Amino acid sequence: MEPISLARGVPAPECLALEELADCARAAIERDGATALNYGPAGGYAPLRDWIADRHRVEPERVVLTNGSLQGFRFFAELLSPTGTVIVEAPTYDRPLKILDELEAEVICIPLDEEPAVDGGAFLYTIPTFQNPTGRTLSRDRRKHLANLAKEALLVLEDDPYGLVRFDGKPEPTVFELARGENVVYSSSFSKTVAPGLRVGYLVLPVALADKVVAAATASYITPALLSQATVYEFLRRGNLEPNLERINGLLRARRDAMVSALERHLPEATWTVPEGGYFVWVELPPGILASDLRAEGVTFVPGSDFFCGPGGENAIRLAFSYESPSAIEEGVRRLASAVRAAIVLSRAA
Ligand SMILES: Cc1ncc(COP(=O)(O)O)c(C=O)c1O
Known part of the structure; x- marks a missing residue:
């Protein structure tokens, strides 16, 4: 049986613009190789910093490029978490939870459907659009609430990283935009919009914090991966971003639709989110069934409890629709549904 991964939050191979990126890498070397192939400033390749600054209407000094946005999170958390409590959504992306755990940070988890009323702390970490793991998007009101919180307290x-990976509906303003960049640090990445192997992510920060993140980057590597950054810049400079998004979002929409209709067909006893973009669907298993009860064969998924810093998510699973083909998704959900059915039978027999 060919294994099917509904666990991997990675793009399908067809999402990667191989030929165009090969051409961009060559052009980046030909145009600016003396810079892109040398050691350079820890803040990143200047033309890309300028492009991002322009897009977010900030000064380039506020933009710091990192080797993927998760590394930006690590630098940020290393700097800030010793100063107080870190507040995260429950559930939230598991890797930041692991980093915070490694840093021995004090972490408070706030259920996703609650409006956080917090007074102080080191920082609040939120993924407002097509969240990993739930796929849900915060309403305008919730975003305003966070923007106000940022202005007042935290x-x-x-x-x-998923904001531009939208297949349906209209985008809401970012919390960063609602707060006019005041006391909100914005993190994003070209992993989902261009290619994750390039490892190009970024933070937009207040200048004083940006300097500190640059110092942390300087202390951790001699130079950033400038060729990757110059390749992304070449891709953007050619006007490829919008057409590439349209292409990727079409491929992902077909996968999201395949997953949702397979769930409707094979697992109607469960409930799930229907995200307008991103990579993930969050499935609540039928009452009484836990992710740890499932003995699924030939399909992988991530148990919901991985995304909580305390108890929670035991009866949920995260399914990624980003990687497999629509037909493999259908088959994967079918295999998962038989595991759920077997768990129901066992639980009745017990
Ligand atoms: C919410 C979220 N943030 C950050 C990342 C990390 O992305 P990058 O490849 O930019 O490090 C991911 C990757 O899956 C993610 O889901």
């Missing part, structure tokens, strides 16, 4: 880190 530094907010808005992680937004």
Whole structure:
């Protein structure tokens, strides 16, 4: 049986613009190789910093490029978490939870459907759009609430790698935009919009914090991966971003639709989110069934409890629709549904 991964939050191979990126890498070397192939400033390749600054209407000094946005999170958390409590959504992306755990940070988890009423702390980490793991998007009101919180009390880190990976509906303003960049740090990445192997992510920060993140980057590597950054810049400079998004979002929409209709067909006893973009669907299993009860063969998924810093998510699973083909998704959900059915039978027999 060919294994099917509904666990991997990675793009399908067809999402990667291989030929165009090969051409961009060559052009980046030909145009600016003396810079892109040398050691360079820890803040990143200047033309890309300028492009991002322009897009977010900030000064380039506020933009710091990192080797993927998760590394930006690590630098940020290393700097800030010793100063107080870190507030995260429950559930939230598991890797930041692991980093915070490694840093021995004090972490408070706030259920996703609650409006956080917090007074101080080191920072609040939120993924407002097509969240990993639930796929849900915060309403305008909730975003305003976070923007106000940022203005009044608490530094907010808005992680937004999926915002442009939208298949349906209209985008809401980012928390960063609603707060006019005040006390909100914005994090994003070209992993989902261009290619994750390039490892190009970024943070937009207040200048004083940006200097500190640059110092942390300087202390951790001699130079950033400038060729990757110059390749992304070449891709953007050619006007490829919008057409590439249209292409990728079409491929992902077909996968999201395949997953949702397979769930309707094979697992109607469960409930799930229907995200307008991103990579993930969050499935609540039928009452009484836990993710740990499932003995699924030939299909992988991530148990919901991985995304909580305390108890929670035991009866949920995260399914990624980003990687497999629509037909493999259908088959994967079918295999999962038989595991659920077997768990129901066992639980009745017990
Ligand atoms: C919410 C979220 N933030 C950050 C990342 C990390 O992305 P990058 O490849 O930019 O490090 C991911 C990757 O899956 C993610 O889901």
